[in-house]
Structures are given as C-alpha cells and as structure tokens.
Amino acid sequence: MHPRPLSGLRVLDLTRVLAGPYCTLLLADLGAEVVKIERPGHGDDARSFGPFLDSGQSAYFASINRGKKSIALDLKDDADRQTFLEMVSQTDVLVENYRAGAMQRLGLDNDTLCGKHPRLIYASLTGFGHQGTDTDRAAYDVVIQALSGLMSITGSGPGNSVRVGTSISDILTGIFGAVAILAAVRGRDQTGKGTFIDLAMLDCTVAALENAVSRFATSGLSPLPLGTRHPSITPFQAFSTADEPLVVAAGNDALWAALCDCLERTDLVADNRFATNEDRTRNQQALETELSTTFATRTASDWLETLSAAGIPSAPIRSIEQVVADPHLESRQMWHMMNDGSAGSFLTAGSPFHMDGFPPPLSDTIPGLDQHREEILSQWLGTDSS
Secondary structure, three states, rough: OOOOOOOOOOEEEEEEOOHHHHHHHHHHHOOOOEEEEOOOOOOOOHHOOOOOOOOEEEEEHHOOOOOOEEOOOOOOOHHHHHHHHHOOOOOEEEOOHHHHHOHOOOOOOHHHHHHHHHOOEEEEEEEHHHOOOOOOOHHHHHHHHHOOHHHHOEOOOOOEEEEOOOOOHHHHHHHHHHHHHHHHHHHHHHHOOOEEEEEEEEHHHHHHHOOOOHHHHHHOOOOOOOOOOOOOOOOOEEEEOOOOEEEEOOOOHHHHHHHHHOOOOHHHHHHHHHHHHHHHHHHHHHHHHHHHHHOOOHHHHHHHHHHHHHHOOOOEEEHHHHHOHHHHHHHHEEEEEEOOOOOOEEEOOOOOOOOEEOOHHHEEEEOOOOHHHHHHHHHOOOOOOO
C-alpha cells in the first residue's frame, strides 16, 4: 500500500477557495489529518461555486477538499474562539489565507499563537505577503497572473495576452505552500521549533516564470507572447495539418535531423539558416513557413504515427474529453470517483503521488459543513459537542 508518509500530522485549515485548500489537499492526500475551520452557516466560499452536482453540492469544492474534516467555528465568538485555541494546542500545522493583518486583528496571528506554542508551524498564504509595500492589497488569480508578468507572455502574439486556462497562480501557491510546510516539519524534527511561513501568490508566480526574467536581463527587452512557440528552442510548437493541429518538440540537433528525415525535407538540414538551434530560432518564421507547408499535406494521425516511430516528441492537442479517455492515465490511476451523498458519483482527478508503486488511498466523500464536529471535539479535545 501507499506509505501515507504524513499519517499522524494534524493540520488546522483556515483557508478558502483555492490556493490554501489546494495546499491542504496535497497534505491530506499524503496522510495528514486536515480539519477545515469554516464559517457557521456559510462555510468555504467555494461551496457556492459551480459546477454543481444533482445533489446541489459544488463539484468545484468537492474536488479540492476530499479527505478533510469540517467543523464550523465563529472565531469572533468567545466560546468558538476558545474551542479553536484548544485545537491549536493539539495541532502541528496551521494554514490560513486571510489578507495580511486579518489574523492579527483577531489576535490569532503567528506571533501570538507561536509564542504560546513554539512547535507550531504557521503557514500564511496571501496575495502579496506580510512584508513589502503592497501587503494590504486583495488578490485573485487573474490579478496575480497580470501583475506577475505571466499574462504578458501568454497568448497568440503581441497584443493578445490571455489568462492561463487554469488558476495557475493559486495552484502554484498551493504547491509551494505544501513544500514549505514539509520543509518546516523536517526542520522541527531537527530543532524542535516551528516556523512561520510567509508565502505570497505574486512571489510564487514570479518564481515560475522560467527563463522570462533572464531573457529580459540579457536582452533588455520584455518577452512577448509567442503562441505555442518556445522562445529559445526551435522547432518546438504547434503546426496545422490536413485536419487537426499537432505539436512537435525537436529539442536538439539530432531530433531536428530525424524530423527532417520524417518529413522528407532533408534539404532543410543542409540549409545554413537552420544549421543549429540558434540559427533555427533566429530564423523561426522562415522555418515555420517551410514546416507548415509540409505538415499540411497529411493528417495529424498520419504524421503522429510517423513521428512516434522515429522517436520524435510529438502529440495531438487533446480536449479534456480525450484526456479523460486516455488509457495511460487510467493505468496510472489518475481518475478518482467521488460520491455526492445522494447515491450519485462523479469523476475528479486523482493524486500524482505514487510511492512504492501505489497512489494514495483517497476519500470519495464531500465534507459537509460542520459534519465532523463531534468526532473532532472528541478526538482532539476529549469532549463532546454539547
């Protein structure tokens, strides 16, 4: 079975919507006991986001909160606040994604809680962090994509910048958050002391810009959106065929020569404009014209069969429907069926964490608001819900 390496780790999750819940989802998938602290009567805002199941529950919420437990607490209510503080004394990790300063106004900030519980790992995921000139700004994924520069290099060309098709700034922050928490757990094992983690969505997205910053630093020019192209490897992009597009990634000179052989265009290998990758990148438009003319003569499936046989990295541009039907992903157990509580089931992505040959066992239920109150109070505090 999967080793579930975080079994025994207790996590209090005060996060909402996506970045924080995605972080704690990763921890839960790896075996941590994650307890969501939600607003009474309302819960996580994501509970009201579509798409919705026939039961009326949010599939959006379900897909990023599996395996967690829910208790509703009003942190401004004296009794609920006291319950929360007692739970803090029993936890390893606290994760919150309130705007900077909000937890301090509640008296539940890092200095206050870690001062009383020095082994506590306190992770704060915000838009702009707890230090800097913009700490009080509100943030959503599309705002961060724009501010980080990511949107400026995404799109079909100059003047056509677009948002990445998934909430990538939120997801990146969740992943970086989980990594930071695991590093802090390791650090605590060595020192006995907890850590305050200050993680900003803007920082996380900038950290993922790959070579865009170095391109600007070396050229003095801001990179522009290039469609499917790679800025420094050519050919490395999508091409139209007689029916559907495909992508080709000839990442070195050997693959370039093999590609030309497959296309029966050995004349291009001898063309000085395309002799090296640097030459091909400098003359990308001319090369694209040559290759597009050839790719247009056959269908995508025809070309893909030929390219695959030659070992050239290539692929169709698949729809989500096609991805869901992929037998390789099925064999990797990357699909997970969840239950909506009304005898209905629905498909979600599984976990990529394969350890010792197994993916982790995943919950198939949606945590109902305040569903686990009695269990949590009993197991964490040794009390009942009365």
